[in-house]
Amino acid sequence: MSVEHPNILYFVCHDLGRHLGIYDALVQSPHLDAFAHSGTTFTQAYCNSPCCSPSRACAMTGRYAQSTGAIGLSHMGWSLPQSESTITDYLKAGGYETAHAGLAHERLPGENAYEVEMEKEWDDWQAHRAVDHAIKYLESRDRSRPFYLNIGTQQVHDTAWHLADELYGGAVAPEDVHVPLQFPDTKATRCALGKFQAAIRFLDTQFQRLLDALEAHGYADNTIVVFTTDHGMAGLRSKGTLYDHGTETALMLRGPGIPAGKRFSDLIPNIDILPTLLEACNLPVPEQVEGRSFWPLMQGRVYQPNDAIFIERNFHGQSKGGGVPGYEDRYDPVRSIRTRDFHYLLHCKPEANLHQWQVFEIPPEHRGDDSRFFSAWPAFDQPRGEEELYHVAVDPLENFDVAQRPEFREIKQQLKERLLEWMTERQDFALSGDVPERLHAPGWGEFDQLS
Structure with missing residues (x-):
């Protein structure tokens, strides 16, 4: 089924990499794995800058970090300049209502000019709060326009691992922890990753709540859902480095025009996400965008893969x-x-x-x-x-x-x-x-x- 102007739900979590069952990590992520099976999964997706704010700026603008000036953390002096247009601006100009819940780390809080802004306090970054706000928005919004809903979460950043007992139902037992092959298998590693993997389990549950709300409010058939992350997880040769474990990203899409049960191994940088979504919405891709749409790949049309x-x-x-x-x-x-x-x-x-x-x-x-x-x-x-x-x-x-x-x-x-x-x-x-x-x-x- 094709939809001329589908809704877009863009869900970006913190520091996940590809630490999901669908990517062969032995962690508890049944809902995200099922979501991937019902849509399209990219197994070789990477960020263009392995730092939280620059990576998000790349995805939101379709441009390299050095092109936009967003070359460091937004709160350390590198917030994406207002002169740089994002997908929010392009979709708003195309008739979309734009809304945001949770964390938006490419700019400082409140600086992204969403028509509906639900990021009001620190706790709003937690996945359950972000999803609560998103569901409330879906329940009450005016349906006269298609929507772009951006949801960012603090999970599964290592600063949220300490919430394992308070929020995630307890840490994963050390003997059940999946230790990436490049990590030393020690007591410290297993104890920390037990909290990390509990955060993944919690994120997985909250994401399913969101999908259930889309279904309940009649949006499931005309909404493209994107699930991704900013870069790799924290740890050895990971987040902040240019090794693959630092730049790898989960990337799954589901919705009208997107085939179910497909896996693509093409190289996909996250600057390609914006032009892909614009093409899916039948909107023009501005000349300054440096990424290339992979919408034709999912449509089974002629597509020139990235060779690098x-x-x-x-x-x-x-x-x-x-x-x-x-x-x-x-x-x-x-x-x-x-x-x-x-x-x-x-x-x-x-x-x-x-x-x-x-x-x-x-x-x-x-x-x-x-x-x-x-x-x-x-x-x-x-x-x-x-x-x-x-x-x-x-x-x-x-x-x-x-x-x-x-x-x-x-x-x-x-x-x-x-x-x-x-x-x-x-x-x-x-x-x-x-x-x-x-x-x-x-x-x-x-x-x-x-x-």
């Missing part, structure tokens, strides 16, 4: 590391090009962030058995090289850096030249060595006034 995606890291708030207390907005420009078979990373300032970009091997003498998640692995302080190269077709965990091996010299040079060409076209500040200045003072805007 480009990813960037710029600023990210993090602990200072090395036993030094405090938190900082760290500038660490890294660029990468990811093809189906290879992943090349270029560290533009290798000395910038020694403890973030860890080697894979855990020293056998290290004991990470206390209760702190990040003590499960040691603080890494080895100097980084300028380049890394992984043959992901045969090494999907990116265990073996082949950048210095002679048999990969030609492919490394080809990927580097292509990446530098992409950077040059955009006058990338990482090429000049200039450090961008914050767009505005750090802070949470109107939320700074809340207790």
Whole structure:
């Protein structure tokens, strides 16, 4: 069934990666898995910048982070400029009513100009509160226009793991925890991931409540539902890094015009989401959009797959590391090009962030058995090289850096030249060595006034 102007429900959670049953993680996500089976799942979706705000800005604008200026966390001075149009603006101009519940992290709270804004206080970021508000909106809205409803949740960010007993029905038992292969299997890891996976279970339940409300209020047949996340989960070689475990995203869609039970392995960067939704709504894609629609792929029409995606890291708030207390907005420009078979990373300032970009091997003498998640692995302080190269077709965990091996010299040079060409076209500040200045003072805007 096709709908000329379908409703859009866009659900984006925090820090999930692909940690769901549908992606072969041994976690409790039955509702999301069923949703995926009833729609289309993308198994090779990635963000274009593995930091919360830049990734969301990429998805909302269809543009790279350095193109929009949203190159760090919004509350640390990098909120998406008002001069940048988002899908909210395009759909509003196309006759849609725009509404938001929960967390919108590409800008500061209240700055996205939704017609219906339900983000009013910190607790609204919790999944159950966001879904409550969304359901109330669906119950009472004027049906004279199609809607775009954006829902963001604090779950499953590691700052919400502590709610396991209070909100999630208890942590998953350590013996039942799924430990990703690149994580050390220690007591600290299992205790922390037990809370993480309880948060996934809770998110899964809240998402199903939302789907039930769509059905109950007669919206299920004319609404495209998108479920995704901003980047990979927290942990070793994960969130904030350009390794696959840091940039991988869940991406599932269901609704009119979308085939059921399909899985696509095409490379899908999250700048492609906006043009896809605009095409699904029969609206034009503006010239400044840098992503490409994958709507033809789902429609079974001619589609030119992405042969590579480009990813960037710029600023990210993090602990200072090395036993030094405090938190900082760290500038660490890294660029990468990811093809189906290879992943090349270029560290533009290798000395910038020694403890973030860890080697894979855990020293056998290290004991990470206390209760702190990040003590499960040691603080890494080895100097980084300028380049890394992984043959992901045969090494999907990116265990073996082949950048210095002679048999990969030609492919490394080809990927580097292509990446530098992409950077040059955009006058990338990482090429000049200039450090961008914050767009505005750090802070949470109107939320700074809340207790």
